[in-house]
Amino acid sequence: MVGQYIVNGIMMGGLYACLAVGFSLVWGVLNVINMLHGSMVILGAYACLFGVQRLGLPIYVVAPLACGALFVFGYAVQRGLINRVVSQPILITLTLTFGLELIVNNLILHYFTATPRSLGINLGTVELLGMRIPVARIVGMLIAAMLTLLLYWLLRHSKVGRAIVAVRMDRHAAALMGIRIPQIYALTFGIGAFMAGAAGVAMALIYPVTPMMSGVFLGKAFVICVLGGLGSVPGAIIGGLVLGIVEGMGTLALGPQWATSVGFLLMMAVIILLPSGLAGKKGYE
């Protein structure tokens, strides 16, 4: 029984890491709390659902297209809107992204209605050491985890990745080194949107998704980001796994209605006791 919850927790953890890594990157690099993140996850899920169910395209074509579309959306939003106020106090950027969130969420609600939708792909379940795991969940988790690791690799080894890390460490020094800050900001936001879209696709593979869930996804991203520490990919992975397992344990011990509260309480404890997160220090990827 406990084993089943831990396995479920790890499965969720992979998804959570993908869900939060974009949010964490945006917060760490741009110093912006992106309230739009939850709606971008929904947008990814619905773009995928739209392609599969309305246009009848196969999912392996639609999923990358959906994520790509999210990248373009994120890049445009940052370039056109957020870059103008990005250096102002946090209240301004937070409120701006909240305003954008209201607009995007309302539009999704308007065009797709509030009905929960899912891709409805049944791949069966596998038995492993007496624990039952649906295959769709494994696939979703693997996609999410692989993309997260890919992002980690890109940040370490590509030129753009090093530039993003440099801006996170010290934006003035990075500017002096010839890095175009607005460009990097927009790219980072685009990558954040891409990862949100990927998380949305993986989510739609596993659960029914509705536009009303954007707040839930945003809340998870907050918690994971604070648990793991800002702006680092390993932090998001650790935070995602910890949250997945802790929620599983909370469900087991107190019942499913307390799972969210346990996550938030853990986050408040971490924010007060270990402000730089469980993963420790801010620094190199």
Next chain:
Amino acid sequence: MSLEPSSRACLIGLALFAAAAMLAFRLDNYELQVGTSVAMLCALCLAWNIVGGYMGYPSLATAAFFGIGCYADAIAQSQGLPIGVAWVCAAVAGAVAALALGLPLLRLKGHYFAIGTIAALEVLREVSNNWEWLTGGAVGLNLPMQAGDPDSVGRFFYLAMLGLALLAFLTTYAIDRTRFGFGLRCIRQNEQAAAMVGIDVFKYKTAAFVCSGALCSFAGGIYASMVAFIEPKDAFSLITTIEIPVMVMLGGLGTLLGPLIGGVFYVILKEFVWANFINLHSGILGLLIVAVIYFLPAGVMGIRPKKLGSLWRRLTSQRLRTSP
């Protein structure tokens, strides 16, 4: 007769309050309801402005205290306490909660403070959802209705909310004029420097947070008695907690009249949007928020007639500044 700006603002505010109180006997029931919600939002804006405006801490705990006030009032009334005592209970509960939350949260800065206060709100909502024997859970709690005809009950709550808004206004004026307000403004500008010149930073911050929390809870108490039914997602609403700073920004941060003007302006806009675009109201609200940030960064109070012409030019020529 020449007056200091803050005294002049205070006189203007008092005149507005007097006019609003006199209107109580002129308005019909719908107008009284709108008026009550204006007064409530003004009170919440003024309360938030102490922490968010004067002290510069981006608090998103407004709805947390508001919700605590709602539940404290409901629980006190279910124990048979009279309505006025229940309101005082609500305010005290809010002050205690602000003290308890402020001690850990006020050590945080900037983003972390904002996130910590949102987390507090989320936890409180979940707790009220699940602590069924005390809060009724997701089903909500019923409160006793006030006896009397709808008009006089409406007038009673309108005047009560107006009284609270006046209290919040006078508190703000007192803060604005005293050493306390000066200290808060110093903290906003540079907390370390404030500590260097001998301001007991932590005491000031806690006092401001408690003051703001008590006022928010008081408003929650009156609101709960008025609607006679509360549920977790209404009492601890994320939208409210973000709308309030937007209203204050709309009026002008850290000013005496800003919260009043912002609150009134926002409710008028919102009623208009609700009445005309019911399906897209939250999207239009979002557009309004975005517009306030780009077009009125200093709020309505920051508008200078001369500058209006150059507003568009400034917006279109705004370039990214990398300095903080």
